[in-house]
Amino acid sequence: MIVEYIQSALLLIAAxxxxxxxxxxxxxxxxxxxxxxxxxxxxxxxDIACIIAMIGLGQYLLAVIYLILAPFTAHAIANAxxxxxxxxxxxxxxxxxxxxxxxxxxxxxxxxxxxxxxxDSEKLxxxxxxxxxxxxxxxxx
Amino acid sequence: xxxxxxxxxxLIIAFIIMMFAALRASAYKGTSMGLxxxxxxxxxxxxxxxxxxxxxxxxFYRDISLALIFFGFVGTVxxxxxxxxxx
Numbered sequence: 001m002i003v004e005y006i007q008s009a010l011l012l013i014a015a016x017x018x019x020x021x022x023x024x025x026x027x028x029x030x031x032x033x034x035x036x037x038x039x040x041x042x043x044x045x046x047d048i049a050c051i052i053a054m055i056g057l058g059q060y061l062l063a064v065i066y067l068i069l070a071p072f073t074a075h076a077i078a079n080a081x082x083x084x085x086x087x088x089x090x091x092x093x094x095x096x097x098x099x100x101x102x103x104x105x106x107x108x109x110x111x112x113x114x115x116x117x118x119x120d121s122e123k124l125x126x127x128x129x130x131x132x133x134x135x136x137x138x139x140x141x
Numbered sequence: 142x143x144x145x146x147x148x149x150x151x152l153i154i155a156f157i158i159m160m161f162a163a164l165r166a167s168a169y170k171g172t173s174m175g176l177x178x179x180x181x182x183x184x185x186x187x188x189x190x191x192x193x194x195x196x197x198x199x200x201f202y203r204d205i206s207l208a209l210i211f212f213g214f215v216g217t218v219x220x221x222x223x224x225x226x227x228x
Contacts (some may be wrong), residue, residue: 015148015155018185022155022162030199039166043181046159050188053152057191063205066161066184068212073180076221081173083225 009054017049033088038079040074047074149192156189172224176217183213 004093028035047070054063087093160182167178189207194202 004143009150010182012146015152015174018152018155018159022159023157025166026162030169032174039174039177040188043177044174046181047184051161053188059191059203061205062191062210064209065207073214073217076218077173077177077180078218078219080176080225081171085171085173109206118146 006064007056007058010052014049014053016058017052021046022050036086037078040078044074097113146196149196152187153192154186156192160185173221176220176224180213180217183209188215 021042023135024045025039026133028038032038049068051063051067051070054060082090085093163178163181163185163214165178167175167182169175169178190202190206190209192201194206
């Protein structure tokens, strides 16, 4: 009888933690700084709730296995996010490729200009902001 | 009705809510959010299967949930390594 009460108390605690983590998981603002790390942190609560539920259900070995595996999962996801998508914290993702310094910007190679004037040039396709305009200047003006 | 059965039902409802929340979050921007949401769905389903198996005396429920937890972990880590690059 006492064991049943303990089991049901553990299951209720786990259910409460799961609902709290679900609400927190969705209610974080999208434009918050480091929101993905905060969500991974919230999933830590969910992992502990799962472990409590497994203990309450009598699956101790499964609980120990998940207790070992859960931090690895969270760390792997955080590491992947930092290396591939985290433009706020990772300096390596913020490197902008700069053009080579041209000593005289008024002298341009003729083949480059002909390539830019061509309508089918690849640079015009990739960069639509780039336009070529000519200006006629009379000597009298 | 026994208090243990009531708490099991409450736990299953909580896991269903968590699964929907994780499905919603997996649609957020970014690959890692999809990874996080899918891993949460798998673990929630595995623990809900544990509860169902005890309630309805299903066979092999423990093995299936162990496989879900273990291979979900392996898949999550493997995809994280692929998404993180080789640096």
